[in-house]
Amino acid sequence: MLFRQYLHRDPIAISYFFGCGSQSQGVVVDPIEDQVDFYIEESKRLQMDIRYVIDTHLHADHISGARTLAEKTGVVYLLHRSAKVNYAFTPVDDGEQIKLGNTVLTILHTPGHTPEHISIVVSDLTRGEAPWFVATGHTLMIGDVGRTELANDVRRGAEQLYRSLRDKLLVLPDYVEIFPGAYSGSLCGRRLSGKPVSTIGFERRYNQALQFQEEADFVHHMTVEIPEQPAEFQLIRAYNMGHSEQRPGK
Structure with a gap:
């Protein structure tokens, strides 16, 4: 498997390009708008065809580059079926599998941060059928979990x-690696680590948000000490949904 993780500083976000190197089939996950041409150049440099573009969710902290990347490359743009947007996309459902040569993506619907949020469990069949890693977007991050009030009622989201x-x-097994959609400095979590990768087992043991066994205790934890909201978050999400043509910051 070929795997690349890109740490962005403005906005603070993480995007990914990975897939089957032997068959040159790749996917870009959570691309940001000002890096669209970079992903296209990366695909040429790595000799990997972009077959799919996926947003784990409709972002509220930065403008997504997914639609533009899909249009420029002519590939399929995937979102969870429940996404309420004003443009065409290819819907995916919980449990659905997508094959990229020897790389298999299994879609998990993981609402909370946003209603349409998905996580992507990835296996490399050249190494085995077991899951290798999971791209979690803003659901489970390193040191924290995603805030729940930017697209939801905070309690319902929690x-x-x-x-x-x-x-x-x-x-998922403890050894499965976690690759999140943000790291420290992002306003989408409260105690995010600067380390952009962990494992299910390590986060299960040391992530403060995962120490609550009862739902009521977890919900209370998520509804106190809510961090500052991203600037123009409502406008950013509306723009990413195609509900507004007004670009944030304009």
Whole structure:
């Protein structure tokens, strides 16, 4: 498998390009707008065809480059079926699998940070069928979990996030690596680490947000000490949904 992780500083975000190197089939996950041409050049440099572009969710902290990248490359843009947007996309469902040569992506619907949020479990069949890593977006991050009020009622989002964590992500084996959509400095979490990778087992043991066994305790934790909201977050999310043509910052 070929795997690249890109740490962005303005905005603070993480995007990914990975897939089957032997068959030159790749996917870009959570691309940001001002790096669209970079991903295209990377695909040429790495000799990897971009077959899919995926947003784990409709972002509220930066403008997504997914639609533009899909249009420029002519590939399929994937979102969870529940995404309420004003443009065409290819829907994916919980449990659906996508094959890129020897790389297999399994979609998990993990609402909480946003209603349409997905996480992507990835296996490399040349090494085995077991999951290798999971791209978690803003659901489970390193040192924290995603805030729940930018696209939801904060309590409703926290209830959804608790179930997504317990029923979808924390049932994965401890060795599975976590590659999140943000790191320290992002306003989408409170105690985010500057280390952009961890494992299910390490986060299960040391992530403060995962220490609450009861849903009520977790929900209370998520509804206090809510961090500062990203500037223009409502406008950014509306723009990413195609509900507004007004570009944030303009």
